[in-house]
Every structure is written in C-alpha cells, then in structure tokens.
Amino acid sequence: MSSIAIARGRGFEAKVKADGCAELLRLLREHIRLPVAEVHYHDLNPTDTDDRITSRLRRSQRALQAAVESDEPTGTLFDHPILQLTVNGVQVRIEPDLIAFKLGNQFFVVEIKSFAILDGAADSGKVAAAAQQSAVYVLAMREMLQTAGLDPDMVSDHVVLVCPKDFSNQPVAELLDVRKQLATLKRQLNRMESVESILRLLPPDLTFDLRLDDAGQPTRDPQELATAIFQVTARYSPECLGACELGGVCRSEARGTVAVLGRVVREDLGGVDSIKEAVELATGLREPDAGQRQAAELLRRAYDMREAALGAAR
Amino acid sequence: MSALTSLAKALAVYSMAPQRLTVFRHLYISSTPIVIVPLTLAGETNAPLAAMVGSDRARPNLIVTRQPRERAERLNFAGRLASELLFPIETAAQRTQATSSGPNARVRVVDAPQIWVPNPAGVEFVRTLGRMTRLRQTEGPWAVPKKVRELGIWLTWFAEQAEFADTGALIAATRAVAAVWATGQSDLEDGNLAAQIAWLDPPEGMDVASAVSRAEDPQLCPPAGPATDPTFDRLFLEPALRDLATARTPAAHRAVHQRLTAMLEEQMRPTWELVWTAIGLLADVPEAPRVPKRWEQQRDRFTSFHRYVADGGRPQAKRDNAGRSAHRLAELEQRKAAFEAQRAYDDPLVIADHRLTGEAFSGQVVKVDATRRVPGLRRSVLRPLVLVATGDHIHFDVGQHVYDPARNGQQAVIESVAETEDGWRVALELQNRMGSGQTAKPGSVPALGEDVTYTSVTETFVRRRPWPAREETPWTHGGPAPDSAPAVEDAAEDWS
Numbered sequence: 001m002s003s004i005a006i007a008r009g010r011g012f013e014a015k016v017k018a019d020g021c022a023e024l025l026r027l028l029r030e031h032i033r034l035p036v037a038e039v040h041y042h043d044l045n046p047t048d049t050d051d052r053i054t055s056r057l058r059r060s061q062r063a064l065q066a067a068v069e070s071d072e073p074t075g076t077l078f079d080h081p082i083l084q085l086t087v088n089g090v091q092v093r094i095e096p097d098l099i100a101f102k103l104g105n106q107f108f109v110v111e112i113k114s115f116a117i118l119d120g121a122a123d124s125g126k127v128a129a130a131a132q133q134s135a136v137y138v139l140a141m142r143e144m145l146q147t148a149g150l151d152p153d154m155v156s157d158h159v160v161l162v163c164p165k166d167f168s169n170q171p172v173a174e175l176l177d178v179r180k181q182l183a184t185l186k187r188q189l190n191r192m193e194s195v196e197s198i199l200r201l202l203p204p205d206l207t208f209d210l211r212l213d214d215a216g217q218p219t220r221d222p223q224e225l226a227t228a229i230f231q232v233t234a235r236y237s238p239e240c241l242g243a244c245e246l247g248g249v250c251r252s253e254a255r256g257t258v259a260v261l262g263r264v265v266r267e268d269l270g271g272v273d274s275i276k277e278a279v280e281l282a283t284g285l286r287e288p289d290a291g292q293r294q295a296a297e298l299l300r301r302a303y304d305m306r307e308a309a310l311g312a313a314r
Numbered sequence: 315m316s317a318l319t320s321l322a323k324a325l326a327v328y329s330m331a332p333q334r335l336t337v338f339r340h341l342y343i344s345s346t347p348i349v350i351v352p353l354t355l356a357g358e359t360n361a362p363l364a365a366m367v368g369s370d371r372a373r374p375n376l377i378v379t380r381q382p383r384e385r386a387e388r389l390n391f392a393g394r395l396a397s398e399l400l401f402p403i404e405t406a407a408q409r410t411q412a413t414s415s416g417p418n419a420r421v422r423v424v425d426a427p428q429i430w431v432p433n434p435a436g437v438e439f440v441r442t443l444g445r446m447t448r449l450r451q452t453e454g455p456w457a458v459p460k461k462v463r464e465l466g467i468w469l470t471w472f473a474e475q476a477e478f479a480d481t482g483a484l485i486a487a488t489r490a491v492a493a494v495w496a497t498g499q500s501d502l503e504d505g506n507l508a509a510q511i512a513w514l515d516p517p518e519g520m521d522v523a524s525a526v527s528r529a530e531d532p533q534l535c536p537p538a539g540p541a542t543d544p545t546f547d548r549l550f551l552e553p554a555l556r557d558l559a560t561a562r563t564p565a566a567h568r569a570v571h572q573r574l575t576a577m578l579e580e581q582m583r584p585t586w587e588l589v590w591t592a593i594g595l596l597a598d599v600p601e602a603p604r605v606p607k608r609w610e611q612q613r614d615r616f617t618s619f620h621r622y623v624a625d626g627g628r629p630q631a632k633r634d635n636a637g638r639s640a641h642r643l644a645e646l647e648q649r650k651a652a653f654e655a656q657r658a659y660d661d662p663l664v665i666a667d668h669r670l671t672g673e674a675f676s677g678q679v680v681k682v683d684a685t686r687r688v689p690g691l692r693r694s695v696l697r698p699l700v701l702v703a704t705g706d707h708i709h710f711d712v713g714q715h716v717y718d719p720a721r722n723g724q725q726a727v728i729e730s731v732a733e734t735e736d737g738w739r740v741a742l743e744l745q746n747r748m749g750s751g752q753t754a755k756p757g758s759v760p761a762l763g764e765d766v767t768y769t770s771v772t773e774t775f776v777r778r779r780p781w782p783a784r785e786e787t788p789w790t791h792g793g794p795a796p797d798s799a800p801a802v803e804d805a806a807e808d809w810s
C-alpha cells in the first residue's frame with residue numbers, strides 16, 4: 001500500500017477520534033440517530049512498547065465485561081480493544097483497528113475506513129471487504145461475552161462504517177448490515193478441518209520459522225526456507241496475487257496447471273488439471289481416461305469449431 | 315466466459331502465444347483517437363496528479379498539477395484538461411452531414427470523438443472527475459470557468475457511454491484487447507496493460523515469458539494508473555510533494571515542480587506508448603461488417619448530446635431518478651442484446667461459441683421446398699421448408715424461432731427435430747426476407763447442399779411500453795425529479 005494513502009488514512013482516523021472521539025459521537029448522533037448524550041472514553045491502546053498483547057487482551061475483556069455489568073445509561077467507547085476468536089479450537093488473538101461502542105445494552109462495532117462514500121455509494125468491493133472484516137470482530141466480541149456468561153446478542157449485527165464523504169475528508173457514518181457475512185463466517189469456521197488433521201499430512205520437522213535473532217532480523221537461509229515452502233503444495237488461484245505475499249511463488253509452482261488461469265477456466269475445461277493435458281485432449285493427441293470422456297468430447301468439439309472458424313477466415 | 319474462450323487461454327499457455335477470440339474486431343477505431351493516461355494521488359478521492367493527453371503519439375500533452383492537495387489546483391487541472399478535450403469535441407461537432415437526401419434528413423457529425431484510457435480504473439477516473447466538475451457554478455462564490463463545468467458534463471457523458479456493451483466513445487484499452495485475444499494469463503493479470511501487451515508485442519528479441527516478467531516489475535514498467543506504484547510514492551513522490559509544500563520562493567517552487575513533472579512523465583510515458591500500441595494492434599484486425607452501422611448510431615448520440623450541451627443543457631444529476639434509471643437499464647439491456655447478436659452474425663468464432671452452448675447450430679441443407687405456400691389471412695403466403703442435417707446437439711423446441719445470420723437474420727420456425735444415427739435433422743419453415751413476389755427472391759432461400767447456420771440470438775427486441783414522462787413519475791418512484799441545477803451547496807462542496 002502507498003505510504004501516501006496510509007498517511008492520509010491515519011490522518012482521517014485521527015480526525016474522527018480527536019478529543020475523545022468528539023467527531024465520532026456527532027456522527028453517531030446525527031447520522032446513525034443514536035440517542036447518545038454523554039460518553040465515557042476508554043483507551044485500550046498500548047500504554048507503552050512493552051505492553052504485552054496478553055495483558056492488553058485481559059484489560060480489554062475486563063473493560064468490556066464491566067461495561068455490561070454496570071447498566072449506566074451513558075455510552076462508552078472502547079478504543080482499540082484486543083479480541084480473541086476460536087478457530088478450530090485454537091484461540092486466535094486479533095488486534096482490530098476499531099472502536100467498540102456500548103449504548104444501553106447494545107454494543108456496536110465501529111470501523112473507520114479511508115475510502116470515500118461518493119453521493120451515498122462507495123466502491124462495492126471495498127465495502128464488501130469491510131463488511132467481512134467487521135463480521136469477524138462482531139463474532140469475536142460475541143464469543144467473549146458468551147465465555148463470560150453474558151448475552152452474546154448484545155453485540156449488534158449492524159456495524160457503523162465511518163468513511164470520508166465525497167471529495168472531502170469530512171466523515172460520514174453509515175450502518176452496515178453484516179448478517180450475511182456473519183452466517184458465511186460461521187459456516188466456514190464450522191467446516192474448517194482441524195489444524196491437527198492437516199498437520200498430520202505434513203513432515204513432522206517442517207517449519208516456516210524465520211529464526212529471528214535478538215534484533216528481530218531473520219537468520220534462516222532463504223534457500224532452505226524456500227525448500228520448506230515447496231513441501232506444501234500451493235492452492236494457487238489468480239486472486240492470490242492481490243491477497244497473499246507468496247502469490248508470485250505459488251504462481252510459479254502452479255505453472256502448467258489450469259489453476260493459473262482462474263476458477264472459471266478450470267470449470268470450463270471440465271476440471272482437467274494440466275494445461276498440456278487439456279490441450280492434448282482437445283487436439284486429439286491424447287486418449288481420455290474413463291473419468292475424462294465427457295470433458296474430452298467438449299474440448300474436441302470446441303477445438304474443431306475453433307479451427308474451422310479460424311480456417312474459414314484465413 | 316465460455317468453453318471456447320477458456321480453451322483459447324489454454325492454447326495460449328501451451329504455445330506461449332496469444333490466441334484469437336474473434337475473427338473480426340467489433341469495435342470502431344477512430345483515425346484520430348484521443349488518449350488520456352491519468353495519475354491520481356493515492357488515498358484521496360480523485361485528486362489528479364497528472365495526465366498525458368492527446369491525439370499525437372509522438373507529442374503527448376502533459377498536465378501536471380501544481381499541488382494535488384489544493385482545491386483550487388484541482389480545478390486548475392480540470393481547466394487545463396478542458397482545453398485539451400473540449401477542442402476536439404467542438405471540432406468534431408462542427409463537421410456535419412445530412413443523414414439522407416430526403417425531406418426528413420437530420421444532421422449527423424462526420425466523425426465523433428473517441429477517448430482511450432489504459433484500463434477500467436481510467437474510466438472510473440473520467441467518471442469521478444466528471445462528477446467533481448459538472449456541478450460547479452460559473453458565477454458567485456467558488457465560481458469556476460465555464461469550460462470546467464462543460465468538461466464535467468462531457469466526461470460524465472463519456473463515462474456513461476462506457477457502460478454500454480457496444481460503446482465506441484470511451485474505451486479501456488485492456489478490455490478492448492481482451493475482447494480480441496486470449497493471452498495465457500488470468501483476467502486479473504490481463505488487467506495490467508503492460509503484461510497483456512507483453513503477450514501480443516514483446517520487446518524486440520525477447521520471448522513472451524521474459525516480456526511478461528519484465529512487465530510485472532513496476533520499476534521497469536510503471537503501473538498504468540491512475541494509482542501510482544507504492545514504491546514510487548515512497549521514494550520519489552512523497553519527498554517531492556513535501557518539498558513542494560515547503561518551497562519558500564517562486565524559484566524554489568518552480569525547481570521542485572520541474573522535478574515532479576519529469577518523474578511523473580517518466581511514470582506515464584510507458585503507459586502512453588502501450589495504449590497506442592494497443593490501438594495499433596486492434597486497428598490491424600479486420601473490422602466486422604456491422605461496425606460502421608453501430609458507429610453511425612454513436613455519431614447520432616454524440617450529435618444530439620452536443621446539441622443539448624450547446625443549448626445550455628443542465629449537468630447530469632448526482633443520482634439518476636427512477637425514470638432515468640429505468641430508461642438507462644432498458645437501453646443497457648437492449649444495446650447489449652443487439653451487440654451480442656450483431657457480433658454473432660458477423661463473426662464465425664462468436665457463432666461457434668453459441669453453437670457450443672446450444673444457442674445455434676450449423677449443418678447442411680439436405681432438402682428444400684422453395685415454393686411451398688400455406689394459407690394466410692387473405693391469400694396464401696410463401697413459406698419454404700428447409701431440412702438441415704447437423705452434427706451439433708439440438709436443444710431447440712418445435713415452434714421456436716431461429717434466425718439465419720447469413721441472410722441478415724431471416725426468421726425461421728422449427729417445424730420438427732429428429733435424432734438420427736449421425737446427428738440430427740431439423741426442419742425449418744422460413745418466414746420473411748424473401749421479397750414480395752410470388753416466388754422467393756434469388757438467394758433468399760438456402761440451396762440444396764448449402765452450409766447453413768441458425769441461431770436463437772436475435773437483434774430484434776420487443777419494445778416495452780413507453781415510460782411515463784418525467785412529470786408523470788409515480789410517487790412510488792419518488793415522483794417527478796427536480797432539475798439538477800448546480801447548487802451553491804455543490805459549488806461549496808467540501809474538498810480536502
């Protein structure tokens with residue numbers, strides 16, 4: 001991401017959070033129409049560089065739970081809490097860049113994003129990503145309440161999205177319904193294979209440890225690390241390129257497979273894995289095996305039609 | 315996508331060479347295209363940094379903002395872009411001809427302007443810049459020069475045109491290229507103009523694979539914008555902008571600005587060349603027969619919109635009202651269907667695609683009754699019967715209408731479908747395009763042994779009930795929409 005964009009995003013966030021989130025409160029009142037009179041502001045940011053994530057997590061949990069138990073009518077803002085989500089029995093800590101807001105007996109997740117809402121509409125891809133991300137936070141907060149024996153449904157399934165308006169850096173707030181994303185997320189978490197069963201398929205001594213030294217510099221031999229990475233087969237798809245830093249590595253590992261061309265192409269080619277094989281089935285250089293008959297017939301027909309059409313034009 | 319396209323991609327990887335997806339080019343290409351390569355400042359909503367624009371590949375005009383974070387400078391940028399774009403628009407509008415020699419002749423421009431940007435994000439840039447400038451007032455507080463507002467109205471029009479499948483007004487180069495060639499990479503990677511062109515036109519003496527990896531290095535091939543390369547931002551742009559903000563004297567400011575201009579030019583120039591290469595490659599592909607007719611319609615649209623603007627037409631609203639949305643949606647669908655059909659009728663590869671999906675079949679005429687007549691309302695009518703033998707799978711039902719691309723969409727009704735040992739036999743009754751005589755016009759009925767193709771894809775569409783006029787928009791749809799006059803509120807719109 002561009003340093004210029006990051007700086008601008010930070011500036012925007014600072015603006016929204018300035019003076020104990022004064023601007024944010026105005027938005028909650030005026031745009032979301034929440035009856036907020038006064039609020040407590042609870043800063044859960046690290047106190048210093050030594051502030052460990054586990055102690056921050058405990059602090060966050062205590063603060064959020066205390067807020068539930070006291071039923072003060074004033075609102076409370078929690079800036080930068082640490083949350084935890086159970087993924088396959090493993091507790092994963094998340095450090096979301098968010099504000100949790102409690103009013104009455106409801107919690108709202110507030111997400112500050114730096115993409116603009118122009119004439120009431122924003123880039124649908126970015127909104128979708130924000131919704132997906134917020135759903136994780138909603139779920140994590142619910143889990144925390146549940147673990148503490150409190151009502152998880154106190155966390156609203158509508159999150160507050162704060163973005164710059166039009167061409168300005170004036171914020172606007174919109175409510176975003178994340179029920180669909182929550183349902184998908186829960187389904188994915190349920191279906192996930194347990195990490196142990198996946199680990200059993202891998203060599204026991206496999207590790208991606210960078211062997212950081214005291215100064216935090218990696219000391220592992222890059223070549224050796226690469227060898228380790230190649231022991232796990234890539235599940236590459238072109239979307240990886242924008243989402244994962246290993247995109248280029250996995251793409252070259254997947255070279256020659258239909259996967260590099262994308263999911264749709266894969267389906268169109270009848271699920272044949274190798275490009276060479278697909279082409280040879282299409283041109284008739286290769287006899288299809290039993291499972292490939294149907295795919296091969298389609299490929300042959302497509303190839304013949306293609307040749308005929310191109311031939312007629314030549 | 316389709317099986318044929320996917321196969322072409324696989325063939326491209328296999329042979330490490332691009333593969334044709336269509337036999338013809340279905341896009342009109344202007345002899346004087348206007349190319350815009352825009353760059354914006356990261357993290358902002360459309361803060362223009364620079365643009366390279368013009369119709370002469372050898373002499374691009376360079377516009378560089380003096381300070382991308384200042385509102386006045388953004389409008390200044392728009393003003394300079396207006397000077398570049400409104401001139402060719404006006405020139406095109408002045409050269410007109412009559413549509414026919416009859417009494418009902420209208421006036422139509424001889425040629426309409428055609429704008430090229432590198433990619434779909436470039437189209438978005440045009441749309442957003444249009445939105446930013448069209449609602450400004452030309453008098454009172456925050457007034458802008460008239461040309462800035464006019465630029466906004468035009469950019470908005472071009473961006474709206476770009477949504478139509480058959481458009482020739484504003485073109486994203488990557489999309490135009492991808493319509494004709496399959497490369498051996500995914501659509502996502504084809505979105506990088508440099509990587510796409512690396513397949514079609516690798517540098518002298520370089521093979522495709524090395525050309526592609528070179529194209530993916532932002533240091534060697536800067537991104538086609540409008541977003542700049544993050545590394546470039548960090549190493550060059552950010553320091554230059556800082557210096558620009560802190561320059562104390564006009565001379566210091568000028569020096570920094572020169573540096574900024576030089577580095578931005580370096581970022582845009584390769585993309586500028588690539589867009590022209592793309593235009594050149596596409597121009598070399600033979601044009602499909604129905605392209606001129608479609609371009610004529612585009613010239614009509616341009617002519618009438620120019621008249622609207624010249625008559626002091628109001629800028630487009632921020633958001634379409636119910637009536638206009640419905641109109642637009644209907645037009646989008648209709649033009650898409652017509653374009654799809656025209657492509658299929660013109661192009662053997664496109665029709666092959668429809669054959670694979672069961673929307674068309676090709677075969678040989680094995681029997682004809684060219685003089686067959688059936689009783690009509692008042693007298694008997696000519697309804698020849700044609701029997702076609704085909705190896706294609708037939709998914710058509712008896713009674714369904716199909717059309718013959720070779721006979722300008724002659725309609726036929728499927729009379730019967732029978733499966734045989736070596737394929738299918740389809741009997742068709744021809745319905746029209748045979749002239750008004752007792753017997754069919756020569757050539758209007760397929761001959762015995764002729765290779766024929768029929769498809770259910772058709773250009774003719776069912777016109778819906780006319781939409782209510784704007785004044786009659788029902789209250790359920792928000793009632794009549796107010797005019798979208800530029801408001802002071804818009805002129806004072808907050809910019810950072």
Ligand code: SF4
Nearest residue numbers: 235236240244247250
């Ligand atoms: S690029 Fe990343 S996400 Fe994609 S297969 Fe490789 S490791 Fe997995």
